Amino acid sequence: MTATKGLEGIVATTSSISSIIDGVLTYRGIDIDDLAEHASFEEVAYLLWYGKLPNQSELDELLGQLSAYAAVPAGVLEQLKLYPKNTNSMAALRTAVSSLALFDESANDMSQEANIKKAIKIQAQIPTLVAAFSRIRQGQEPVAPKSGVSIAYNFLYMLTGQEPDQVAVKALDQALVLHADHELNASTFAARVTVATLSDIYSGVTSAIGALKGPLHGGANEAVMVMLEEIGSFENVESYINAKLANKEKIMGFGHRVYKGGDPRAKHLQKMSRELGKLTGNMELYEMSVKIEELVTGQKGLKPNVDFYSASVYTTLEIPRDLFTPIFAISRASGWTAHILEQYENNRLIRPRAEYTGPVDQKVTPITQR
Numbered sequence: 215m216t217a218t219k220g221l222e223g224i225v226a227t228t229s230s231i232s233s234i235i236d237g238v239l240t241y242r243g244i245d246i247d248d249l250a251e252h253a254s255f256e257e258v259a260y261l262l263w264y265g266k267l268p269n270q271s272e273l274d275e276l277l278g279q280l281s282a283y284a285a286v287p288a289g290v291l292e293q294l295k296l297y298p299k300n301t302n303s304m305a306a307l308r309t310a311v312s313s314l315a316l317f318d319e320s321a322n323d324m325s326q327e328a329n330i331k332k333a334i335k336i337q338a339q340i341p342t343l344v345a346a347f348s349r350i351r352q353g354q355e356p357v358a359p360k361s362g363v364s365i366a367y368n369f370l371y372m373l374t375g376q377e378p379d380q381v382a383v384k385a386l387d388q389a390l391v392l393h394a395d396h397e398l399n400a401s402t403f404a405a406r407v408t409v410a411t412l413s414d415i416y417s418g419v420t421s422a423i424g425a426l427k428g429p430l431h432g433g434a435n436e437a438v439m440v441m442l443e444e445i446g447s448f449e450n451v452e453s454y455i456n457a458k459l460a461n462k463e464k465i466m467g468f469g470h471r472v473y474k475g476g477d478p479r480a481k482h483l484q485k486m487s488r489e490l491g492k493l494t495g496n497m498e499l500y501e502m503s504v505k506i507e508e509l510v511t512g513q514k515g516l517k518p519n520v521d522f523y524s525a526s527v528y529t530t531l532e533i534p535r536d537l538f539t540p541i542f543a544i545s546r547a548s549g550w551t552a553h554i555l556e557q558y559e560n561n562r563l564i565r566p567r568a569e570y571t572g573p574v575d576q577k578v579t580p581i582t583q584r
């Protein structure tokens with residue numbers, strides 16, 4: 215038995231949700247470029263769950279369900295108030311989503327009907343949790359979700375208590391579309407492994423949030439912003455990046471296990487970053503990002519991934535840096551839950567093997583002789 219480090223290139227399941235073939239990403243066979251231009255996040259969530267784009271009445275029904283479920287149980291809000299104010303926002307989300315299960319009587323109902331309902335509920339409630347935690351830690355009361363608005367609108371509204379700007383809503387909606395699913399990425403794999411034991415959907419999503427938190431995965435978008443802040447201004451970019459590369463340090467937001475020719479989502483986020491920079495009259499983060507790309511691609515051949523330009527996009531939207539990864543979770547909840555439902559439909563325990571590299575032929579020596 216020989217291990218493949220990081221399971222690179224191992225095909226671990228079949229899936230009909232999203233595909234990455236020759237560098238092209240599709241959700242249910244539709245190119246991400248098409249979806250990014252022509253579909254809302256709610257249409258994409260429907261597509262991931264049900265396998266087809268909704269017609270108007272199906273979309274209206276989903277929007278109604280998302281609105282109806284968006285408020286989180288009072289008990290969970292009370293718990294959020296007890297978290298230390300400096301709690302990591304992904305740790306807070308992981309704990310809060312786990313808590314949602316305690317307040318859902320159907321948490322352990324494994325029927326397909328109950329599971330799809332819980333998928334929609336989790337999708338509706340994660341934005342509310344993220345916004346509520348953000349306000350509570352600043353000593354503010356959470357803002358109750360609005361009915362009849364999109365997830366992008368509601369999230370920005372619950373974060374600030376103000377009606378959000380249409381440009382910001384559109385940009386966030388497009389970012390949510392771009393992050394919704396990505397084949398067998400680490401957090402989706404974690405979700406599938408968890409539910410393949412026939413554990414419940416909340417356990418699957420809680421595992422996924424834990425996996426997304428790390429800086430080699432979703433946590434990279436926050437790490438990109440930390441880097442941009444450390445660099446400080448355009449004239450420092452070159453010396454900072456050259457020093458990092460000379461020290462063989464990783465540049466966050468670059469490289470990808472699956473894409474070697476470039477992440478097809480990055481160009482949309484780059485465009486958004488440029489347009490938002492122009493609109494707000496502050497192009498510095500965009501220009502710094504482009505310069506970083508020039509240097510890293512030029513010297514290492516590494517291309518930006520989905521996390522790189524999302525950092526400047528979210529900062530231009532005035533979203534706090536440590537909410538970038540929770541926003542990724544808001545979007546990816548749709549993909550995670552679609553994969554969980556798919557796993558339940560055709561389940562088998564996921565249990566690979568390990569190549570043993572420890573000592574052999576050992577014996578227990580009496581404790582006095584150790």
Ligand SMILES: CC(=O)SCCNC(=O)CCNC(=O)[C@H](O)C(C)(C)COP(=O)(O)OP(=O)(O)OC[C@H]1O[C@@H](n2cnc3c(N)ncnc32)[C@H](O)[C@@H]1OP(=O)(O)O
Nearest residue numbers: 429430431432434463464465466467468469470471519521
């Ligand atoms: C939504 C997402 O999860 S997208 C990914 C987000 N993560 C990041 O942006 C973090 C930075 N990137 C990375 O760490 C990696 O490129 C990953 C984790 C995305 C992919 O990892 P892997 O496929 O395991 O590649 P691995 O880490 O083995 O890198 C291969 C080589 O490229 C180098 N490399 C990879 N990414 C980078 C980077 N961002 N900066 C500098 N060098 C890099 C590695 O140092 C390694 O070099 P070596 O062979 O000389 O040791």
Ligand SMILES: O=C([O-])CC(=O)C(=O)O
Nearest residue numbers: 395396398399400471520
């Ligand atoms: O697929 C991956 O390894 C990481 C990624 O880009 C994602 O989850 O969107």
